[in-house]
Amino acid sequence: MRSTISGYTALPKAHKISATAVLVAAGAAVALAAVPATAAGTHAMKTVAWNADSFGETQQAELTQQTDAAIAQAKVAAEAKKATADKAEADAKAQADKKAADKERAAKEAASRSTERKALKPAAPAAPAAKAYGDNLDGWIKQSLDILSSKGIPASYEGIKRNVMRESTGNPNAINGWDVNAVNGVPSKGLLQIIDPTFKAYHVEGTSWNIYDPVANITASCAYAADKYGSMDNVNSAY
Structure with missing residues (x-):
């Protein structure tokens, strides 16, 4: 409900914002309920409207900064997560490669030892050739x-x-x-x-x-x- 006081004009709806917020943004300490319907009052209304617009732009700028900061932070977090995943994948691959290399080396060493044992083992003596006798x-x-x-x-x-x-x-x-x-x-x-x-x-x-x-x-x-x-x-x- 709009209140009307003698000698004052109510603030138009288009410029209604929190009086407390406008006064704080403008550095005022008194709550403004209405503005006198005089030339000075009209000027004051315009000032309030300008301050309101200025305050809105400030909020928008701060919101934009916050959004940009959040996006940047999310990007950093995503990059950090990807880097962690990449490192884990690289570590797993390196471990698998090392395990395969160790297995291959063990197989080669076993084959080498087997070959060495065979080389060291004396060969079974060849069966003596049948003795030949003359048919006389x-x-x-x-x-x-x-x-x-x-x-x-x-x-x-x-x-x-x-x-x-x-x-x-x-x-x-x-x-x-x-x-x-x-x-x-x-x-x-x-x-x-x-x-x-x-x-x-x-x-x-x-x-x-x-x-x-x-x-x-x-x-x-x-x-x-x-x-x-x-x-x-x-x-x-x-x-």
Whole structure:
């Protein structure tokens, strides 16, 4: 409700603002309820209106400054947050790269140690090459001696050869068709002229069961001579 006092005109609605605020902005200390309707009053009204406009501009400027400050602060905060996130991402990547590098290095070191151990480990000795023997009397005797030695049966190269030459002259297929054994149906055969029953009884494991086989004939005959005479070296005649 608008009040009217004699001699005064109420402040127009367009210029109504807080009297207290206008007076403070203008440095006044008295509350203004109305202005006299005189020329001086009209001037005062204009002054008040100007001060109100000036006060509004000040508020707007301050608001603008505050808004700009808030925007700047938000921008700084956003940049700080992004920098923190970027650093965390970089740290995570660096940690992952380091972990991968450590794993790769450990694998290489393990492979290197394995290679070193293999290099230090002595190689298994190669299986000895099979000994070659000549397919002749010399080779047959030598092969027989190696077998006899592995079985612990005594004999010598000279003792075997001497008896072979006397019994068959070195013919592995020799057969006696006239002595008592032949008369009894069991002729002596082979290099050392041994009969079938004796050959079978003294056959040495690892040799042929063929009585005409030179190595089998020699080893069986030497086994028999060792049992009966101590060694083929002790045989100097029919045995």
